Amino acid sequence: MEDMQIIGMFQARNENAIKETAVKYGRLLYSIAFNLLSNHEDSEEIVNDTYEKAWNTIPPQCPSSLSAYLGRITRNLSINHWHKQRAQKRSGGVKVLLSELHDCIPNPDTVEARIETMELVRVIDRWLTELPVDNRVLFLRRYWFGDTVNRLADEAAVSPNKLAGRLYRLRRSLKRALEKEGISL
């Protein structure tokens, strides 16, 4: 079913919207949550919560991309869940992703101001725009969708080490872009 049809069902308060969303995006959302949380039950719960949040926000929201909208909810719920759980139990997915993203952080000594999230979004967005498509896709598959290096390497038909090197160069590139904009975190 097309996204607009599903969104229309949300708008019409048709509960089939949840089913159609599960059919079309259940796997994707589950994989995003599982990639971050590495926990089957938590991931199921997050996906369930994603549906509930979508139901509660559409309308008034009318997302231009339903997959991005739902994925964003899942990411946010997953990271929030991880923070709640981390005192009790470390979850590999988020921890690894966050530790990799540490490479992107400019030296805090060089800049003084605290950057608002939206400004950061703007810079990252621009940096992504300037990337070749294959690198942009790779970066987002790893850091937005949380796909494993092994899986991405398998798909790209290269060795995991080679792919990890490519990701490292992308992170450094992002760091330089942030530094260029005078951004420190």
Add this chain to the structure above:
Amino acid sequence: MKEKKIFDALTEVRDQYVEEARTTSLKKKQAFTRKRWTIAAASLFVMLGITAMTIRNGFPFGGNAGSGGAGHTEGSIFMSYAGPVFPLTLKASDDDIIAERNISYDFSLATEESLRVWGASVKDSYILSNSSTSDKKIMAVYPFAGSFMELGEQLPVVSVDKHQVLPELYAGGYSGGFTGVYGSDNPDGSENILQLDSWEGYKSLMEDGNYQNNAFSPYPELSQQVTVYTFTGFQAPEEYDAATQAISFTIDPDKTMIMQYGFNGGEYREDGFRRFSYFVPRPEQRHRSTKLLIVIGDDITDYNLEGYKNGACEAGNELEGVSATVTRSVQDLSQVMRQLIGDFFEQYDSEYVPVVSKDMFLGAVTEFFYQYGLLSESVRDRYQYGMVEDIISETNTLDRVFYLEFPITVPAGGSITITADMHKEPSYDFYCSGSDNKGIQGYDMVTRLGSNLLFARLTAELISTERIEIVRQNFGFDLSQGVTRVELSPGLEHYYLEIRPLE
């Protein structure tokens, strides 16, 4: 945490890039040597308590898409199409029978609490006259568009001379088709559902009579003897929430097909290697978790059972202590399918149990298998992995044309009245589609399609119009002048009415 700011900012990057990343493969353009797939849907459905992997309203956008509100020579093409009201017909044509038809649309609120009109109560009435000198004992047939899942709400109530009758129900096959995974943007393939979106679609489907003939033909049978591997006695270390049991083996794809039920993932290779896997059910769920593989054709010779820490069935991720009891049996496929249909609605879809008999639904599932599933000569991409749940669910939810058959006697030189009362859902465009047809409800009727009756007179009327305005039509109603009953031309194939509820 600094990294979290990057993470959060990434979350907000533009939709276009997220969509691009989701849909773009990293693989160079070359032939796949193997195909991986993972399915968590089944468990999601259990969790949601919804289960119906419904693909109803798979109305095509583009091409047809976005075509909601689009211009159309005979009314709009809506994004969600409810199908037309069809005319009564006779099982066998009879030149001595002349028909008059009146169709009324009642736009009363569904209940006193309803805020606006949604759908119409339709009364489709006929007077059949017999011009011969002998009584005519014949079978009448009333078609209507619907799905097994919503049959309870869609089923017309048929009366003959004001006495309700109990017709026999027959179901045609799925009325739509399939398209590529991205719908009209990429129509190659058959991963996605493409339901009918116009009365012309029904015309193409029904006008040669084959669709109706098939609906009245006996269902095919699943008489094959198959080998069934049933999994029970699930065990896994408690600390692994996503512990996964996999079974792998190699088949000759020309001699063996595998259907699966209750599995969550799998791996297919061109050399015949197959791996199917499922998340080991939690202890409280184990007694009601049905998982089995159905082998059609040559049996599998050797298989390996492997345990993994999670759904990633790969080296380095193995887990000791994952096990199951695998029981091999040889059964009749229909017997297996009957069991799985019961299990499916009990576990996943208890809210949408079909209101028809188990035999009828099994027949429809069987027909679906032969038309589109692994037993088809042209297996649709959507069903290539042999997931039985998909076939059961979509047999239930996809639109089709049903037929109500009932005997009538039209006396010599006399006449009888037949009425079909039903609630008709409207066709409509989705609210935030940007369509000009937002908020408009469409109602189609066809005058001849599928009918062998000769119509001498055709009329239509509107009832309770105070809460609607007419936006487009070719009936000839004029609410401002109080014209709510009109004569129609039996020669015109299609009439359309598009209304907007008044708040």
